[in-house]
Amino acid sequence: MTYCVGLYLKQGLVLLSDTRTNAGVDHISTFSKMHVEEVPGERMIAMLSSGNLAISQQVWSRLQEGVWLDGERHTLRDVPSMFRAAQLIGAAVRAVFEADGPSLRAQGFSFDVALLLGGQITGQPMRLFMIYAAGNFIEATEDTPFLQIGEHKYGKPILDRVVTPDTTLVDGVKLSLISMDSTLRSNLTVGMPLDLLVYREGGCCATLRKRITEDEPYFRSVREGWSNSLREAYRAMPVPDWVPT
Template sequence: MTYCVGLCLDEGLVLLSDTRTNAGVDHISTFSKMCVTEVHDDRVLVILSAGNLAISQAVIAFARSGVEVDGSVQSLGSVPDMFAAAQLLGAAVRKVHGLDGKALGEHNVSFDVSLLLGGQIKGDGTRLFQIYAAGNFIEATADTPFFQIGEHKYGKPILDRVVRHDTDLKAGVKLVLVSMDSTLRSNLTVGLPIDLLVYRRDSLRIDLRRRITEDDPYFRSIAERWSAALRDAYRALPDME
């Protein structure tokens, strides 16, 4: 399983993914689910992926090397804007489906992949997309400024309650870490280390990129303080008569 979350805020993007993959509970590995394309002053494209690892790796390989979209070959390095980047990923998903879908079906493996694409290309805005297994996609807006893929339910309540488009980046980082911490505690197939990336709108370069391991003092302090704060918060609630 996987948990990835992306916030598209007025100040920029906050993206977080875990690194655990499992093919059965006795076959657990660490793979980054965050793929970054950065060309200073031109583009920052970040892809988070969930689902079948063979599919998502193939999708990203094709998106990097080039896929035909609407009659011309495009790649992450060449797409002119974010919408075209989302189309490129959709086309790559469909290409992999064309190549592998039938064989997977014969083995009763569903074509399970979902992607988040966040970033900015010079001349375009800072945007966040979610791409489905059918290759179609949606874009985050001020009304719904976050997307989650993979094991999303445990970490959703805190985001539902708090995230707004005008949440600042520092608060966004805290919120995605709390959301991840809740997921890590409730589902063993989501695991540390986790990859965090912060992109400040219009900077056209990555603001912060950090791999957070089990002994990361900041993440530990967030997790411990959050647990303590929740315990205090429920104790402070009034008792029923």
């Protein structure tokens, strides 16, 4: 499995993915699930993937070679808008389904893939989408300023309580790492290292791309600090006075 989260903030985007893939528990590997297409100053488009690696890698490979959309062949380097980028990735997903879906079904596998797409093309609004296995998609808004794919449940309670469109980028990095830490701690199919991309609205190039390893001092402080904070918060809560002692 996988955990990827995208925050859609007024200041910009924070995108974070783990790197673990597994075909059974005895076949665990490390693959980046974050792909970036960038024309600095003109566009920054990032795609994060979860689900079957053979599907998501093929989606990206097809996007490199060009995908047909409404009679024209496009890549993420030449689509005219983020909405068209989402449609293009949806078209790539559908093309993979057409190619591989029947064989997967014949072997008893579901067509399992979900993608996050975030970015901006100069002069247009920054957008964040989640694309489903059917190639359709939804978009983050101010009401719901984050999207998750993969093992999303462990890390959702803190996002539900804290993230708003006014969360700053630096706080968004902290928050997404806390959300990831809860997932890593409780689910073995999500694993280090992590890929982080921070994008400041209007820049049209990645502000920061960072591979975060076990040894990264800040992430270590998050891991230890958050566990201690949770234990401390738990200890500080009052106990019920109606349990007989």
